[in-house]
Amino acid sequence: MNQDALKKSLDELKNLNPKTPGAWPWAVKIIAFVAMFAVVVAAGVWFVWMDQWEELSRIKQEEATLKETFLVKKKQAINLDLIKKQLTETQESFGALLKQLPSKSEMDALLTDINQAGLGRGLQFELFKPGVETVKGAFAELPITIKVSGNYDDIGKFASDIALLPRIVTLNDISINISGGALVMDATAKTFRYLDTEEAAAQKKKDKPAAGAKK
Template sequence: MNLQELNELDFNNIGGWPTPVKAFIIILLCVGVAVGWYYYNTEEQLLNLETAEKKELSLRAEFERKQAKAVNLEKYKKQLEEMKQSFGAMLRQLPNKTEVADLLVDVSQTGLAAGLEFELFGPQAEVPREFYAELPIQLRVFGNYHELGAFISGLAALPRIVTIHDVSVTPRAEGVLVMTATAKTYRYLEEEAN
């Protein structure tokens, strides 16, 4: 078959074309349909598949994280309950408004019992914080090293929380030390709302 025969093909009589030409046209149409099918249908599905696979990976990772939490849920609940109990115990160590005066007496009595002389015992204004209030007390006491230690130890042994801040110890005379500090106790503020 030559080019002259190709030019003489009759488009009104396709059935009369030579077999190699018909086979070539059929193959060309099949390739065209396949390419068209790919671009109009399959390509979009492949992109959707790729997106779905990525989403599956992220969902699988999220599932594994949540499953790990769910496996430990009972432990977390138990730990939360222990923390609530511990927090409640700590809150009970904070004085309420009516116990503050007794706590001030306890602090001064602890110092006197340790053998200290008070030059300054000045309760300051309450400083509100997030859920509690600080009650600072300015202290200036005289005594020897062991008396100061007994006083600090006595404060730590009180049933209520008392902390010592800004401690300064200087010598005054032979064997006598001057301790200047701020003792802070704390009060839970939620009681005022009740």
């Protein structure tokens, strides 16, 4: 474009009448339309879309927070189910263990079973002495001092028979020596029983002052 044409275009722009845009040249109309469109878009972005974008950002942030909260709750729910399952298993195990404990009235029969287990293996009881019960929580522990003599196999089978009794009996402080050509085993058998209702109530009353003294 030469200088004359440029000057002519500038003169046309200067002489444009804003009141009669329909009479403007097509090139000017297109430029004006593009400029107006840009202004409208910019105004829309500033006055309308900006608020919508802020709202969209807020919603996305809330969505992320909700997802995180959901994952935490889901993990807690899974852990809660696991804890409930473990609690149920513990209660079942405790119930099974409780069934293995004799009552106070069944202790004499259990002592007889221990004695018969040794005699059934051909062992000689040199000592069978129940000790003093010790209350431990909801249970009472009864130690029994025993001394038996016999051969190695019979003593081993006696120990296995004790472990297989329907009630809980443990052999502790085992000592084996040779005397007169035979093996002699000294041990403390411990068995347990659950406290009856009256004993449990008395034990609770006894424990309360002790708990208060600790505070």
